Amino acid sequence: MSAETEPLLSVRGLTKHFPVRQGLRARGAVRAVDGLDFDVRPGETLGLVGESGCGKTTTGRMLVRLLEPTSGSITFAGRDITHGGRRELRGLRQDLQIIFQDPYASLNPRHTVGRIVAMPLQVNRITPPGGVKKRVQELLELVGLNPEHYNRYPHEFSGGQRQRIGIARALALKPKLIVADEPVSALDVSIQAQVINLLRDLQRDLDLAFVFIAHDLAVIRHFCHRVAVMYLGTIVEIGDRDTIYTRPQHPYTRALLSAIPDVTTLGPAGRIRLTGDVPTPLNPPSGCRFRTRCWKATDHCATEEPALTTRDDGGQLTACHYPESGPVGMPTGEPVEVSK
Amino acid sequence: MSLSPVEGAALAEIESSDQEPDEKKRLVGRSPGQLVWARLRRDRTAMVSGVVLALFILAAVAAPLIQRLYGVSPNQQFGDLLDATGMPLGYVGGVSGDHWFGLEPGLGRDIFIRMIYGIRTSLLIALGAALVTTTIGVVLGIVAGFLGGVVDSVISWITDVALALPFLIFALAVVPTFSLRFYGPRDAVPTWFAVTTLIVVFAAFGWTGTARLVRGQVVSLREREFVEAARASGAGLGHMLFRQLLPNIWAPILVAFSLAVPSYVTGEAALSFLGVGLPESVPSFGRMIYRSIDYLQTDPAYVFFPGITIFALVLAFNLFGDALRDALDPKSSR
Amino acid sequence: MRARLATAVGGAMALVVALSACSKNTGDNGDTADTNKPRSGAIATDPKDSLGPAAEVPGAAKGGTFYILRESKISHLDPQRVYSFAGLMGSQLYARFLTTFKDDGKGNVTLVGDLAETPGKNVNNDCKVWEFTIKEGVKFEDGRPITSKEIAYGIARSFDPDLTGGPTYLQEWLADSPQYDTKWDFKKNKTSLPPGLTTPDPRTLRFEFNKPRCDLPFAVSLPATAPLPPDKDTGVNLDNMPFSSGPYRFTKIQPGVEMVLERNTNWDPATDPVRHAYPDKFVWSLGSDNTTQTNRVLAGTGNDAAAVATGGVPPELIAKVTGDPALKARMIVAATPNAYRLSINTTRVTDLSVRQAINYAIDRSSITKNLGGPYGAVPLTTLLPPTTLGYKKFDAYPAGESGDPAKAKETLGGKSVNLVLGTSDDTASQETATQVKNALEKAGFTVTVKPIPEDGYLDFVKKKSNPWDLWVDSWAADWPSGASILPVLFDGRSLKAEGNSNTSQLNNEAINAEFDRVLALDPAKQAEEWSKLDEKLMKESAPAVPLYNEVVSVAHGEKAGGIFIGSIFGWPSFVNAYVKQ
C-alpha cells in the first residue's frame, strides 16, 4: 500500500457525547466516541471492529454526517466537513455514501426499486447522460439484479436482493468512499458471502474506498486492508490486516482474535476468556479503559492512558503500556489473497 | 450453506427469471395500491357499501337533473294537500303518485326532492369538512412527528387546547356571527357561504384526531433507515416528509377520512338540532330529521323516510371505512 | 353478511314506525272553538262586585296538589319586576293588586277592585286625580294587615333602577317623564313616596297626575301594585323568595327545577272577588319543552294527571289530540290578545300601492296551517285583535284565504320591487318567512330573507335605523283597550333611536291627531272609535299586513279542573284551578 498518496479521509480527535438529561439538569454524558484518529486512502478499505456499544456505528453515522460530531475534525478529499450545512455538503454527498444493516428497513416499502435507486440522483437534481432509467438499470446490473425489476416493489425481493438494491443506491452518484454499517450482519451466511464478493468486485472495479463496520472478525479479515479495533469509544489498535491478525499487540485484540471459533484447533487452551462486562460509557475507567477486564493490568495502567503509537517495528499502532508479543495461534485456514 | 425457505425461494426466482420469459410476465410488479384494490374487490361488504355510497353521491350530484325529471322544486308548497291543522291528506303522510315520499306536515313541501337536495348539502359539508380536517391533521401531524422537540410540544399543546374547547358552544357562538361579519343587514347570504361557515367550524376542531394519529405514525417511521438514507443523500425536509414519509401513512389517513365523513353528517344534523346549522332556505338533511322527530306520533312516515336514509348513509360509510381499514392493514389475514 | 344483518335491523325498526301511519287522513278535524266572537268588558264601579268570596266553580273540590308544567324559568317572581305572561298569571297566586279582572274564560272581563273596594274614584272626572279605598281584613302572609302604606311602598320601590324588568306605566305617569328613575331616586329616600302618590290615611291611596291618565284603573291591575312591607324588601333577592299577600306563599324555590306554593292561612276568601284557592298546594315543575309537557299530561302518569301543560300543544301533536275525543276534551282552546302582523318599514317602502299589493299577495292560510290551523293561529285582517273591546271585523284588502297574486300584480302596476324580509333564526319564524317569501314572489316581488339570532331580533327590529323592509312583529296589549295598541304601534311622535314599539315608523300628522282625540274620550266610548280608526289606518296608509291572531291550545291531565285561558293575556289562569278527587 503506497503510504505517500494524499489520504481520502482523515479523522482527527473525533468525539461524540450524548448528554443524559434528568429533567432540566444535564447529568453526565454517554461518551460514545471519545477521540478517534485514523486515515483512509483512496481505494483502501478500513475495517472498524469491536463489540456492540463500542461506538463503531456512531462513528459511521458521523462520517456521513447523519450525526453532528461533538468535537474533532473530519477532512474528506482535503475539505473539512465536520460541521458543514446542507448546502456545503452538497458536493460531499456525491463522493461519500452509506449502506445500512437492515435490508427490510432501509428501502421505502411504497417506492419502486427504480425510484429507490434513482433517489440520490433525483435529490441532487443530477440527470446522468442517457437518462435516469438507463443509469438505474446499469446499476441494477452492476449489483447482479435483473434490470427488468425496475418497477417492482421491495416486498417482492429477498433480504440479499434488497441489500443489493441498497448498494446500487449507494453507487448511484459514483462515490469515492462508502461507509458500510454492518452490511451483511442481517443476512444468512451463504448470502453474506455473495454480498461480500459483490462488494469486493466493486472495490476492485470502481477503485472504491470503504469504511467497513462489522463485529464479525472473519468478514473483516476477508475484506479489509487495514483494521482498527475499537473498545468503549476509542481505537485500541490499528494496523495492516496481516499484522493485526498474526501479531496482535493489544490484549483486547488478542482476546477478540482468540474468540474466533476455528474448527481445526479445538480445546480451551487457545481461548482467552475475558471476565466482567463492558464498563458503562457514562464514566469509563481511568487510564486504560480495558484495564478492568485485562488480565495483566497494573497500577500504571490505571493512572496513565496509553497513547496510540507504534510499539515496535511491527508497523501497527497500539494503545497499551505492556504490548503482547509473538504470533497468536493463527487459524490454519489459508489466508485468502487480498488485492493491494 | 443452510438456506432459509425465504432465501431459497428468492434464489430460485433469480435463476429462473432469466430463462423463462413467460414466467416473468406472471410476476409483473403489483403496487401496494393494487394489492389493496384486489382485497377490497373480494370483500362483499365493501362492495355493497361502496355501491350504496356511489348511489348517494350520484343522487347528490344529479339533484337538479332529478328535480327536472321529478317535476317538483324543493321550495314548492302544496297547501291544498294539507288539512286544516297542516297534516298531509291521504295515507302514510301524503305519499302519492307525484309525491313519492309524501309531504312535509305544516309547510307542505315535497319530502322526496327536499331529501335529495338535503343529501347534497349534507354530503357537501361532510366531505368538505373531512377533507379540510384531514389535510390540516396530516400536515400538523407530520411536522410535529418529524421535527419533534419544541415544534412537537407546541403543536401538541394547541391540540390539547382544541380538544378542551367545547365544540358545540364554539359553533353556537361562531355560526350566527360569521354571516353578520361578512354580509350587510340587507344583502342575502349565498348558500355556499352558509355551507363554508359550517365547514370552517368543523375544521377548527376536527383536525385533532387525525393530527394525533399521524404524529404517532411519523414518530415511529422517522427513525427508519430509508429516511436516513434519503437524508444521507442530501434530501431536504420537504422530500423526506412528503416523498418518503407521506406514502407510508396513507392507510391510517384514508381510514380516518372515511370514518370522519359520517361523523360530520351527524354533526351537521346535531347543529341543526340546536337550531344553529343552515338557514331554513337551504334544504338540509339534519334540519329535516330534527323537525320530523316531533311528528313521531302524528305523522311517522315523515320520520321514516329521512331517518332510514341517514341511517343507510352513515352505515354505508362506516362499513366502507371498516373494510378499507382491513384491506389496508398489511397484517390482516384476509 | 354484516351489511345484510345491519340493514335488516334498520328495516325492522322502520316498519314499526310506518305501521302506525296507516290511518287515512281525511282532513275532517277542521271544526274549532269559536275564537272570533266579539268581546265585552266593563268597569264595575259598584263596590258589591268587588266583594268576595268569588262565585263557586261547579264540581270544584278542595285539597290535592296542582301541578303547572313549564319549560323555562319565570324570569322574575318579584311582583314589581313581573312582565311575562307566566309571571302575570302566576303572581295571582301569591300577590294581590289594587284592581283585577273577573274573567269568565269566554272573553268577557269586568274590572273589579282587588285590594281596593272599587276600581278607583276619578275624583275630578278629569282622569288627573284618582283615589282608592283599601278593603278591611286583607292581610300579608305573616298576618299583618295590608294598608295603603305598603301598597304605596310597593309602587315606590318600582322606581329602583336595579329592579329591571317590570312595566313602567305608573312610574312614567307619576314622574311625568320616561326617565322616571333619575327624576325620583328611590335609593336615597326610601321612607318618602314618589311625587303625586300620597296615603292620606291607612285605607286611602291617592294618585295625582299632570296629564289625564284615564287608563289608570287598568294600569293598576298589573302586579306592580302588589303591596310589600318595607322591612321585607330584600331588593334584588326578592326574586328568589317573594313576600306573599295572596292565597298561597312560596315554601320552596329551585330556579329552573321546581317551585312550591302552599296555603297562606292569613288570606281571607271573603275579601277576594276572584281567587278560590281550592288546591292545598301548587307546584311549578320546570324544564320540559312543550312537546314533552303535552305528552306528559296526555299520558297522565302519576302527578301529571293533575297537571296543566302551559307550553301549549305544539302543531305537530294537535292531530293526535283532535283525533281522540277523550284527549280532545282535555284541551282548552282560546284566542290570545297576541296579534301578529307583517310590519312594513314605511320609511323604506314609501309607495302606498306597493304596501297595498303586499296586503293582497299574503297567503294567510299557508302560514296558519303551519302553526296548527285553528288550534294555533286564526287569520286576521284587522290591526286590533278580536280580544279588544269594541272590536269590529273588516278586510281592507279582500284576497280570499290564500291571497290573490293577480290582484297584487295589478295593484303593483308593473313596478318591479325587491324587498328584504328579516326574520329571527328560530325554526318557526324561518318557516313563516319562507311562506311569506313564496307568496310575495308569486305576485312578482323579489324577496331576500335575512335570518338573525333569535334573542337579538327584537332589539334589532325596534331600532330606528332598522335596514329591513319587512319583518314579522307581534304585540299584545297589557289591557284589552285599543288605547294600548294603535297609538303605541303607529304614533310617529314617540319614535326614538332604540326600543320603538312603532316599528313601521309611521308618522302621519292626521293619524296622530286622531289618536289624541280618541285618547281624551271616556274609556267606554273609546271602544268603537278605535275600531273605526283601525280601518282608516289600514285603508289610507296600510303600514302593515295583519297576519294572524295567536290561539293557544293548552292540554291538561284528567284530574286537573277549573283551568281557563285568561282573556287578557291569553295564558292559563289558576284562580279557579282545582284537583278532581
Next chain:
Amino acid sequence: MVRFLLKRLLLAVSVLLAVSIVSFLMFFALPRDPVTGMCPKNCNAERLERVRTELGLNDPKPTQYVNYMKGIFVGRDLGSAQGGKCEAPCLGYSYVNSEAVTDTFARVLPVTLNIVLPAAVLWLALGVGLGMISALRRGSLLDRISIGLTLTFASLQLYFVGAVLLLVFVYSLKILPTPRYVPFLENPIEWARGLVLAWVTLALLFSAIYARLSRAQMLETLSEDFVRTARAKGVAKRNVYGRHALRAAITPIVTIAGLDVGAALGGTVITETTFGIQGLGRTAVEAVRQGDLPTIMATVLVSALFVVVANIVVDLLYAFIDPRVRLG
C-alpha cells in the same frame, strides 16, 4: 413520578388559561347585547347604558377578563344589582337567570354527572365486553351479530334513539316516568327510573364505538407473540385472555375512554335536550343563545377542566397498566 405530575399540571393550567381567553373573546364576537334582555318592553337607551356600565361591560376587555379570573380564586364584589359580594370560587352573576352562577352549577352539575358516569360504566362494560367476546370467538355467529348490531347503533342518531325510547317506554307503555333527575340519596329507585333512558341512549351509541374499538385492539393483541408463548407454556385459556391479553389491549381503550368521558362531562346537549333534563350542556347552550357571559365562561371552564383532568388521569393509569411507559 412527582416531576411528571408537576409537568402535566403546568401544561393543564396553561391549556385552561388558553381556553378561558378564547371563550372570553368568543363572547364579544356574539351579536347579542346581553343587557337588552334585562330591560322591559319600552326600555330606553339611557337606562341600557347605565346597566351596561354597572355590569362592567364598558370596561376595557382585559380588565373584565382579569376581574373574572381573579373572582374565581379570590372572589369579588359584583355590585348591588348582582347580589353584592361573592366569595371564591366566584363565577359571576348570571345576567339572565338573576342568580349566582355557582348556584346554577350546584344545581346543574350533579345532573350531568349522574347522566354521564353511570352511562360511561354501562357503555364500557357493554362495549368492551361485547368487543372482547366477538374477538375471542372471531368469525362465529355471535361475532357477526355483534358486529352487525354495533354498526347499526353506531349509525343511529342520538336524538332518534331518544325519541323512540321516550315514545315507547314513557308515553305508550307508561312503565317509566318522564325522565328527570332525582338525587340518588333521596330515592335511588326513582333516581334510576328517571335517568335510565338517558343512560341507555348514550350507552347504545358509545358501546357500539367501544365494541368495535376493543374488538380490533383485542385481535391485534391476540396475534402478538407473548400471547402465543403463554398459551404454548400451557397457561389456562382464561388466564391468558383475562390477565395477559386484556391487560395489554386495555391501554388504548383507557386513553379514548378518558377523552370521551371528559368531553361528555362537558355536557351531553343532545341527550339533555331530547329528554328535557337541564344539565351542563343545555345550560351552556342557553347561555350562549342569551349572551350570558358569566355562565358561558363558567361552563366552558368547567368542561375544559373535566377534559384536562381526564387526560392526566389517563396518563397516570397508562403508567400503572403499562410499565413500559416511563414517566420521564
